[in-house]
Amino acid sequence: MNWEALLAPYAQAVEELKVKLKGIRKQYEYESKHSPIEFITGRVKPVPSILEKAEVRHIPLDKIEELQDIAGVRVVCPFVDDIYAIVNMIRSREDLHIIDEKDYVSHKKKSGYRSFHIIIRYPVETIHGVKMVIAEIQIRTLAMNFWATNEHSLNYKYKGKIPENIQSRLQRAAEAAFKLDEEMSIIKNEVQEAKRLFHRK
Amino acid sequence: MNWEALLAPYAQAVEELKVKLKGIRKQYEYESKHSPIEFITGRVKPVPSILEKAEVRHIPLDKIEELQDIAGVRVVCPFVDDIYAIVNMIRSREDLHIIDEKDYVSHKKKSGYRSFHIIIRYPVETIHGVKMVIAEIQIRTLAMNFWATNEHSLNYKYKGKIPENIQSRLQRAAEAAFKLDEEMSIIKNEVQEAKRLFHRK
Amino acid sequence: MNWEALLAPYAQAVEELKVKLKGIRKQYEYESKHSPIEFITGRVKPVPSILEKAEVRHIPLDKIEELQDIAGVRVVCPFVDDIYAIVNMIRSREDLHIIDEKDYVSHKKKSGYRSFHIIIRYPVETIHGVKMVIAEIQIRTLAMNFWATNEHSLNYKYKGKIPENIQSRLQRAAEAAFKLDEEMSIIKNEVQEAKRLFHRK
Amino acid sequence: MNWEALLAPYAQAVEELKVKLKGIRKQYEYESKHSPIEFITGRVKPVPSILEKAEVRHIPLDKIEELQDIAGVRVVCPFVDDIYAIVNMIRSREDLHIIDEKDYVSHKKKSGYRSFHIIIRYPVETIHGVKMVIAEIQIRTLAMNFWATNEHSLNYKYKGKIPENIQSRLQRAAEAAFKLDEEMSIIKNEVQEAKRLFHRK
Numbered sequence: 001m002n003w004e005a006l007l008a009p010y011a012q013a014v015e016e017l018k019v020k021l022k023g024i025r026k027q028y029e030y031e032s033k034h035s036p037i038e039f040i041t042g043r044v045k046p047v048p049s050i051l052e053k054a055e056v057r058h059i060p061l062d063k064i065e066e067l068q069d070i071a072g073v074r075v076v077c078p079f080v081d082d083i084y085a086i087v088n089m090i091r092s093r094e095d096l097h098i099i100d101e102k103d104y105v106s107h108k109k110k111s112g113y114r115s116f117h118i119i120i121r122y123p124v125e126t127i128h129g130v131k132m133v134i135a136e137i138q139i140r141t142l143a144m145n146f147w148a149t150n151e152h153s154l155n156y157k158y159k160g161k162i163p164e165n166i167q168s169r170l171q172r173a174a175e176a177a178f179k180l181d182e183e184m185s186i187i188k189n190e191v192q193e194a195k196r197l198f199h200r201k
Numbered sequence: 202m203n204w205e206a207l208l209a210p211y212a213q214a215v216e217e218l219k220v221k222l223k224g225i226r227k228q229y230e231y232e233s234k235h236s237p238i239e240f241i242t243g244r245v246k247p248v249p250s251i252l253e254k255a256e257v258r259h260i261p262l263d264k265i266e267e268l269q270d271i272a273g274v275r276v277v278c279p280f281v282d283d284i285y286a287i288v289n290m291i292r293s294r295e296d297l298h299i300i301d302e303k304d305y306v307s308h309k310k311k312s313g314y315r316s317f318h319i320i321i322r323y324p325v326e327t328i329h330g331v332k333m334v335i336a337e338i339q340i341r342t343l344a345m346n347f348w349a350t351n352e353h354s355l356n357y358k359y360k361g362k363i364p365e366n367i368q369s370r371l372q373r374a375a376e377a378a379f380k381l382d383e384e385m386s387i388i389k390n391e392v393q394e395a396k397r398l399f400h401r402k
Numbered sequence: 403m404n405w406e407a408l409l410a411p412y413a414q415a416v417e418e419l420k421v422k423l424k425g426i427r428k429q430y431e432y433e434s435k436h437s438p439i440e441f442i443t444g445r446v447k448p449v450p451s452i453l454e455k456a457e458v459r460h461i462p463l464d465k466i467e468e469l470q471d472i473a474g475v476r477v478v479c480p481f482v483d484d485i486y487a488i489v490n491m492i493r494s495r496e497d498l499h500i501i502d503e504k505d506y507v508s509h510k511k512k513s514g515y516r517s518f519h520i521i522i523r524y525p526v527e528t529i530h531g532v533k534m535v536i537a538e539i540q541i542r543t544l545a546m547n548f549w550a551t552n553e554h555s556l557n558y559k560y561k562g563k564i565p566e567n568i569q570s571r572l573q574r575a576a577e578a579a580f581k582l583d584e585e586m587s588i589i590k591n592e593v594q595e596a597k598r599l600f601h602r603k
Numbered sequence: 604m605n606w607e608a609l610l611a612p613y614a615q616a617v618e619e620l621k622v623k624l625k626g627i628r629k630q631y632e633y634e635s636k637h638s639p640i641e642f643i644t645g646r647v648k649p650v651p652s653i654l655e656k657a658e659v660r661h662i663p664l665d666k667i668e669e670l671q672d673i674a675g676v677r678v679v680c681p682f683v684d685d686i687y688a689i690v691n692m693i694r695s696r697e698d699l700h701i702i703d704e705k706d707y708v709s710h711k712k713k714s715g716y717r718s719f720h721i722i723i724r725y726p727v728e729t730i731h732g733v734k735m736v737i738a739e740i741q742i743r744t745l746a747m748n749f750w751a752t753n754e755h756s757l758n759y760k761y762k763g764k765i766p767e768n769i770q771s772r773l774q775r776a777a778e779a780a781f782k783l784d785e786e787m788s789i790i791k792n793e794v795q796e797a798k799r800l801f802h803r804k
Contacts, residue, residue, distance in 0.1 A: 005231040012224040019220045020326065023213040027328045030206040078552070093326050125221065125294050127228045143582065146544045150480070150586060166589060173585035180545065180582055183575035184552060187568060279753070343749045344783070351681070351787060367790060374786035381746065381783055384776035385753060388769060407633040414626040421622045422728065425615040429730045432608040495728050497698075527623065527696050529630045 001061070003047050009124045010071040013133040014042040017073045017122065024089065036082030036089075038142055042073040068100075068119050071135035076145045079188045080105070080181050083116050083139045090118055090137060097121040099134070105144075111167075112174030113148060115140040143177040143184075202262070204248050210325045211272040214334040215243040218274045218323065225290065237283030237290075239343055243274040269301075269320050272336035277346045280389045281306070281382050284317050284340045291319055291338060298322040300335070306345075312368075313375030314349060316341040344378040344385075403463070405449050411526045412473040415535040416444040419475045419524065426491065438484030438491075440544055444475040470501075470521050473537035478547045481590045482507070482583050485518050485541045492520055492539060499523040501536070507546075513569075514576030515550060517542040545579040545586075604664070606650050612727045613674040616736040617645040620676045620725065627692065639685030639692075641745055645676040671703075671722050674738035679748045682791045683708070683784050686719050686742045693721055693740060700724040702737070708747075714770075715777030716751060718743040746780040746787075 021040045028035035045053075050064060059066050077083050083105055091098060100119040108114045116139040121132050140148065151170055154162050162170065222241045229236035246254075251265060260267050276287050284306055292299060301320040309315045317340040322333050341349065352371055355363055363371065423442045430437035447455075452466060461468050479485050485507055493500060502521040510516045518541040523534050542550065553572055556564050564572065624643045631638035648656075653667060662669050680686050686708055694701060703722040711717045719742040724735050743751065754773055757765050765773065 002231065005228070008224070008228050008231050015220050015224060016217065019216050023209070023216060024326075024328060027206070027209050030203065030209050031328070089328075094331055095324070095326060123296070125225075125296060127225060127232070127290070129293075130295055142544070142548045146582070150589065154589070169585065169589050173582065173589060176578060176582040176585045180548070180575060180578040183571065183578045187552065187556070187571050187575060343745070347745045347783070351790065355790070370786065370790050374783065374790060377779060377783040377786045381749070381776065381779040384772065384779045388753065388757070388772050388776060404633065407630070410626070410630050410633050417622050417626060418619065421618050425611075425618060426728075426730060429608070429611050432605065432611050433730070491730075494732075496733055497726070497728060525698070527627075527698060529627060529634070529692075531695075532697055
């Protein structure tokens with residue numbers, strides 16, 4: 001199986017979405033506005049993970065496009081409010097179609113995981129014509145991202161079965177991350193209030 | 202005038218077109234096919250050049266979008282045939298609209314300049330909504346590119362008035378470049394013929 | 403004053419140090435070891451900031467190389483322990499000379515700021531021969547980095563005089579960041595203990 | 604065999620040399636001088652090619668560092684003279700040691716191949732200490748590069764045994780490339796003469 005050729009449209013979708021979202025961040029900078037985007041990453045799901053997930057879900061290999069996270073882009077924001085600004089920006093774009101949304105920011109997962117997920121359909125021009133690609137955009141704060149990255153590697157190490165005592169530690173770390181976001185959000189508001197007062201003079 | 206903000210959509214169009222065309226090259230590689238693309242470059246016209254051209258053409262600064270080469274992308278091909286393969290690929294894309302085409306490959310300019318130019322309209326999502334951007338795609342061989350790059354810097358140095366003796370030298374260099382393309386094209390055909398004979402066995 | 407030419411060796415030092423430290427991270431990955439590096443950034447101090455700092459410190463413009471942070475590289479680590487692993491790695495390198503070290507990790511600043519700073523001399527080959535460049539390497543965790551980035555923009559906005567109520571909020575955010583680092587460090591130890599037990603079997 | 608880990612110091616040498624040579628090009632630009640560097644590429648020899656060459660030369664796999672072209676960097680110049688400017692620049696550097704030089708520019712190979720090769724020893728800092736890496740730097744003009752790239756792929760296709768009629772065609776292409784370089788060199792001299800006259804006024 002020529003995986004490189006098969007995954008090329010997904011890799012292309014990831015590259016294009018990264019360039020497009022990085023462009024949005026630059027425009028905020030050029031207009032001297034607060035950018036709701038701290039940084040952007042993207043990846044194509046590694047082949048072993050695709051195979052594993054396809055098996056678990058009984059998806060035959062000629063239908064792997066049913067997996068919705070082969071192409072993944074992550075937008076990391078400074079503040080919690082910024083997440084919703086990004087969600088609205090994505091909703092208004094004309095170069096993609098939203099299929100599904102999951103708000104794990106307001107409704108965190110039992111593990112402590114928090115992020116906003118948007119599943120999209122995105123057209124990619126290939127050497128064989130246009131192909132519609134499914135991609136997942138994850139939007140989260142820096143603190144959520146830090147926590148999720150660590151949880152992900154623990155999950156990987158324990159093959160999904162994190163021991164209970166470590167799980168409760170992870171919960172406490174999730175609370176610390178949440179606390180950090182809260183404290184930062186309060187400062188954000190004060191800063192913007194201070195700026196409004198300043199400009200009203 | 203906030204040029205960075207003003208030119209942001211053009212810079213964005215250049216970045217996106219570069220990523221899209223680089224993706225096309227990778228797809229040829231992944232499928233082990235001859236890639237008609239050797240490399241891709243792009244640039245936004247520098248502000249002094251925009252101002253100069255706007256003045257010469259009596260275009261007011263609030264209408265600089267009438268300049269068709271503010272956003273420029275260049276596709277450099279190994280062989281002359283490849284130029285037309287790229288032209289056809291661009292004609293078939295659904296993410297851009299062709300406004301104009303100029304074939305300076307078949308009909309070279311008096312100076313010796315050869316390239317295929319396509320003017321397109323390309324939609325860019327900005328933080329203020331969709332903006333249609335005009336961009337120019339230049340398609341040429343490596344030898345044409347080498348010659349054109351040198352002619353361009355001579356033109357810059359002589360402010361468009363290259364002395365006659367140097368002009369005639371440039372002509373001879375253009376002929377040498379043309380000769381190199383011809384010799385290479387002949388080899389290309391022989392190679393592909395050899396391969397067809399090989400596969401027919 | 404040709405700032406681009408003047409700052410070129412600093413920009414070069416930043417580029418080279420980034421490539422070298424990114425190489426270290428990749429080597430950890432290739433050998434399937436925990437990487438003490440999450441990501442690396444670098445920047446040359448913007449000209450207005452150089453001018454301002456030179457004035458405050460009464461440094462004439464022909465001696466700006468006395469400023470030790472014109473070239474700056476930042477190494478961001480997952481865990482607090484990793485900071486000292488990076489410090490030791492830098493101490494052992496033969497391609498740079500350490501001039502000074504400041505441990506604001508063990509001894510945080512009054513503002514709540516935490517980071518490890520190393521000042522180095524680094525040889526850069528220029529078109530006029532070798533030039534010794536002073537550069538600053540900052541090493542910190544993700545949580546420290548998040549906090550410091552926000553404090554920096556507040557400092558910028560308030561021109562160094564952050565109002566007291568916001569300052570006390572920043573303190574609380576610093577504590578939340580510290581707490582997050584602590585919780586994550588505890589998990590790190592548990593994970594590595596679990597792995598040691600596993601391998602001892 | 605963990606090839607990624609084994610080849611990491613070679614990949615690192617390539618990355619560092621690329622960044623260093625690109626820095627040289629930028630310095631010429633910043634000082635508004637003619638840059639003898641048009642572009643730089645680099646690559647680590649693919650594993651199958653390493654295995655093949657080691658077998659042909661009876662080199663055991665634990666001594667592959669005897670192969671001198673595992674790490675390869677290519678400097679492509681606008682004009683023939685520029686090749687020797689680059690050679691002198693490399694000879695004067697203190698961050699590498701020259702082991703060998705081969706001047707296939709003045710003394711072209713029978714095939715028509717032209718390039719200047721420098722074999723160097725280059726120190727790379729790894730997570731296990733300093734490692735001396737052998738690398739090859741190839742220096743050639745744009746026209747030489749174009750020809751060599753095409754010859755390389757023909758050699759690959761014909762497994763080193765290019766049919767005679769194609770070989771003689773390649774010879775003619777090499778002559779056309781040589782002619783192009785000559786014509787361009789003549790213009791280069793005229794341009795610089797014109798500039799000297801201009802400044803003498």
